[in-house]
Amino acid sequence: MSLRALLVGGLCSGGLLVLVLVSACVGRLALPAGQVLQALLAPQATGGGAEMVHTILFGARLPRIGGAVCVGAALSVAGAAYQAVFRNPLVSPGLLGVLAGAGTGAALGIVWNLGHGGVVGLSFLGGLVAVGVGVGIAQVFDATSMMMLVFGGLISSALFTALLSLLKYVADPQNQLPDIVFWLLGSLTQVTPGALGVLAGPVAAGIVLLSACGRMLDGLAMGDEEARTLGIPVVALRYGVIGGATVLAALTVSVAGMIGWVGLVVPHVARLLVGPCNMRVLPVSACIGAMFLLACDDLARTLSAEEIPVGLIADLLGVVVFMAVLPLLRRGWRA
Amino acid sequence: MSGGAGALLRMDHAGFHRGRRGVLHDLSFSINRGELVALLGPNGAGKTTLLRLLLGLVPPGSGQVWLEGRPMATWSRREIARRIAYVPQGHVPLFPYSVRDIVGMGRLAETPFAPRLREADRDAVAHALGALAITHLADRAYTDLSGGERQAVLLARALAQGAAILVLDEPETGLDYGQKQRLYVLLRRLAGQGHAVIATTHDPIQAACVFDRAILLRHGHVMADGPAAALLGPAMLERLYAPI
Numbered sequence: 001m002s003l004r005a006l007l008v009g010g011l012c013s014g015g016l017l018v019l020v021l022v023s024a025c026v027g028r029l030a031l032p033a034g035q036v037l038q039a040l041l042a043p044q045a046t047g048g049g050a051e052m053v054h055t056i057l058f059g060a061r062l063p064r065i066g067g068a069v070c071v072g073a074a075l076s077v078a079g080a081a082y083q084a085v086f087r088n089p090l091v092s093p094g095l096l097g098v099l100a101g102a103g104t105g106a107a108l109g110i111v112w113n114l115g116h117g118g119v120v121g122l123s124f125l126g127g128l129v130a131v132g133v134g135v136g137i138a139q140v141f142d143a144t145s146m147m148m149l150v151f152g153g154l155i156s157s158a159l160f161t162a163l164l165s166l167l168k169y170v171a172d173p174q175n176q177l178p179d180i181v182f183w184l185l186g187s188l189t190q191v192t193p194g195a196l197g198v199l200a201g202p203v204a205a206g207i208v209l210l211s212a213c214g215r216m217l218d219g220l221a222m223g224d225e226e227a228r229t230l231g232i233p234v235v236a237l238r239y240g241v242i243g244g245a246t247v248l249a250a251l252t253v254s255v256a257g258m259i260g261w262v263g264l265v266v267p268h269v270a271r272l273l274v275g276p277c278n279m280r281v282l283p284v285s286a287c288i289g290a291m292f293l294l295a296c297d298d299l300a301r302t303l304s305a306e307e308i309p310v311g312l313i314a315d316l317l318g319v320v321v322f323m324a325v326l327p328l329l330r331r332g333w334r335a
Numbered sequence: 336m337s338g339g340a341g342a343l344l345r346m347d348h349a350g351f352h353r354g355r356r357g358v359l360h361d362l363s364f365s366i367n368r369g370e371l372v373a374l375l376g377p378n379g380a381g382k383t384t385l386l387r388l389l390l391g392l393v394p395p396g397s398g399q400v401w402l403e404g405r406p407m408a409t410w411s412r413r414e415i416a417r418r419i420a421y422v423p424q425g426h427v428p429l430f431p432y433s434v435r436d437i438v439g440m441g442r443l444a445e446t447p448f449a450p451r452l453r454e455a456d457r458d459a460v461a462h463a464l465g466a467l468a469i470t471h472l473a474d475r476a477y478t479d480l481s482g483g484e485r486q487a488v489l490l491a492r493a494l495a496q497g498a499a500i501l502v503l504d505e506p507e508t509g510l511d512y513g514q515k516q517r518l519y520v521l522l523r524r525l526a527g528q529g530h531a532v533i534a535t536t537h538d539p540i541q542a543a544c545v546f547d548r549a550i551l552l553r554h555g556h557v558m559a560d561g562p563a564a565a566l567l568g569p570a571m572l573e574r575l576y577a578p579i
Contacts, residue, residue: 087429212448219440221428225392230496231416231444276430279450 005280008273012287016069019291023065023298024057031056058193067191068297068310069290070203071252072262076289078245078252079263080270080282081210084217085241086146089329092264093249096149096242097156101130102253104160107167107180116190119183120254127250130160131242144235146224149242186257186311188297199255206248207286213241214279221276259311261318262289269321272328292317342367343500343531344389344419348398351384351555358384359555361398368499371526372533373542373563376552377576382535385552386502389533391415416444420493422503425485431476434488438463438473441495456495463494467521482509490521501525503534507541519545539575543567551575 024036031053038045039053078093086095094100105126109119134156138148171177191199216237219227224234252259266289267281273288274280293310296317300310342365351359359381366372366389376382387393388400391407400407402418410418420441441463442456452460464470467487472480477488486506493501506522507515523545526532536542542549542563549563553575559566 089429212450215440215443215449216447218432218436219443221430221432222440223423223426223428225387226421226423228392228412229390229416229419229421230440231413231447233412271430276432277436 005274008280008284012284012291016287016291016294019294020065020069023068023294024061026298027056027061027301029056063191063193063196064188064297065294066196066200067188067255068294070196070199071188071256071259072266072289072291072293073207073286074203074248074252074289075259075263076266076270076285076292077207077210077282078249079289080267080278080285081213081217081241081245082263083267084220084278084281085238085245086150087221087223089268090264092261093245094157094263096134096153096246097130097160098127098246098249099253099258100157100160100164101133102127102250103184103258104130104164104167106183106254106257107164107171110176110179110183111167111171113176120195123254124250126160127253128246130156131246131250133159135239135242144224146238149238182309183257184311185309186259186314187307187309188256188300189307191255195255199251202251203248206244207283210241210244210248211279211282211286213237214277214282217241217278218276257309257311259293259314261315262292265318265322265325266292268325268329272325292321342401343403344533345401346388346395346398347401349388349395349400350397351381351388351393352396353384357555359388359395362557363398364550364557364560366500366531366533368529368531369526370531370533371522371545371547372531373539373546373549374533374535374552375537375539375542375549375567375575376558380552381555382552383504386421386504386533386535390419390421390502413444413447416496416498418498419500419502420496420498422486422489422493422501422506424504424508425482425489427478427485431478433473434464434469434475434477434480434491435460435473437477437488438491438495441492441497444496459495459497460491463491466494467491483511483514486510486514486518490518494525499530501530501532503532505535505537507536507538515541539567539572 021033021036025031025033035053036057039050039057043054075093082091082093082095083089102123106119106123108126109122114122134152135149137152137155142148168177168180171180216232219230219232220234220237227234267285269288270281270285274284293314296313297310300308300313345365346362349359349362350357362385374382374385388395391400391410394408402410402415438460439452439456442452442459445456446453464473467490469484469487469491472484477485480488486509506518510518522532546563548561549566550560551558558575559571
């Protein structure tokens with residue numbers, strides 16, 4: 001491993017750790033760093049307000065931090081994987097319709113008054129169904145063609161966006177419609193310790209599995225036929241990676257609403273830091289994505305007295321970051 | 336049907352159709368260890384499709400392609416990649432992979448899931464870079480190289496793959512005179528080391544001097560197959576490249 005890769009790896013994990021600590025301190029009630037560290041290192045301690053710090057940290061703040069880390073990491077890895085599979089740096093995790101589908105599922109759950117658990121479940125399912133529809137359309141015409149997949153995704157996205165509009169139209173404008181709109185804006189307020197427990201395992205597994213395909217994804221950059229002559233089972237790899245990335249993206253939408261744009265921007269930053277090899281791009285994307293969304297959520301929690309939806313902050317900050325790295329990217333891609 | 340004793344790669348009455356139109360008709364020949372074979376023919380004769388059949392990228396519509404005595408379809412992509420390496424015409428990927436990364440891709444069939452190249456893989460890469468005399472380019476971005484340098488990188492990748500059969504698609508495209516001569520010397524050396532080398536070419540004059548054997552393809556049929564120097568005379572070339 002090169003010195004540079006080690007350095008970036010160290011900086012990323014160190015930066016994430018520092019950011020987690022900072023995030024634990026800031027919020028409606030600012031906690032001193034000393035107390036936070038004490039509560040983290042010695043959770044059993046009592047007295048001197050330790051119970052309150054403990055309650056805030058473990059009941060609310062840490063699950064939310066964990067949620068931001070998981071969602072940011074998952075979306076960014078999904079984005080990087082999609083970009084590799086489609087050989088296109090402008091692809092976002094929403095390409096095959098997962099975001100539109102998950103949004104539609106959630107809206108359906110809200111319209112049917114299913115409660116939080118039902119909304120989350122339907123949302124996750126909706127994301128998978130939408131990608132299934134996109135892939136299914138591609139299968140009907142030519143399962144091995146990447147262009148057909150893109151077209152299938154376009155059609156599926158359009159279909160589920162229309163269905164989402166329909167649901168908004170039929171939703172009760174007094175209480176359901178605001179819920180749908182707010183949910184689509186993206187928020188981490190609903191992440192409970194239990195939800196985090198369910199989220200963390202699949203996200204970690206997804207990141208590891210997708211990263212393990214990193215070198216094969218590099219081969220895919222050479223074009224499908226050439227990749228096959230290098231010994232890569234191109235179609236199986238493509239569908240496998242799409243499947244993994246889709247589950248990750250659908251998970252994020254189901255717990256945190258639509259925060260899609262992160263998945264397009266973060267892999268570019270990762271490539272600037274560690275070069276194009278996906279073995280490094282995928283894990284570094286996860287780390288940067290986690291940091292990025294955590295920072296966005298900190299801003300969402302602290303910028304105003306009322307909490308701002310994190311999806312909104314992530315979109316705005318994403319624009320700023322993308323504008324900042326665009327001149328550097330142009331050199332990298334010979335654009 | 337038998338697998339053709341000893342032949343690395345064998346076409347057995349292989350044909351290929353695209354829609355109703357026949358692209359290749361009833362091709363039968365074998366390619367053996369140590370052979371340096373030129374594949375010649377006018378544009379549209381089916382050379383590229385023939386390469387794709389030989390690489391197992393498309394199945395033949397009729398007949399059979401045999402690799403080491405087994406039908407091509409029974410080998411996995413990984414197994415094929417350990418036996419046949421492909422040198423495409425130079426092209427440029429979007430992302431600026433280094434030369435070492437690209438040549439390292441030749442080792443994907445050995446360790447597809449390994450996070451990094453193993454010692455043996457790194458040795459194979461270093462050896463391939465050395466064989467092409469491009470060790471000094473190892474850390475350069477492939478996207479920044481000239482056409483000739485890119486060709487050398489793709490050849491190095493094929494060598495790193497460690498396959499006995501090398502399939503090259505118009506390898507001299509974009510090379511200057513000196514680079515071409517060095518390419519031919521390298522191909523001869525590889526054949527001498529026991530590789531089977533098959534290359535499409537648009538230069539019959541060079542082919543007659545360099546290659547052992549020529550296969551002439553016209554309208555999807557093998558028009559002639561034999562020793563290159565004897566076969567590629569003026570009369571034959573006139574017939575091969577005659578307008579339709």
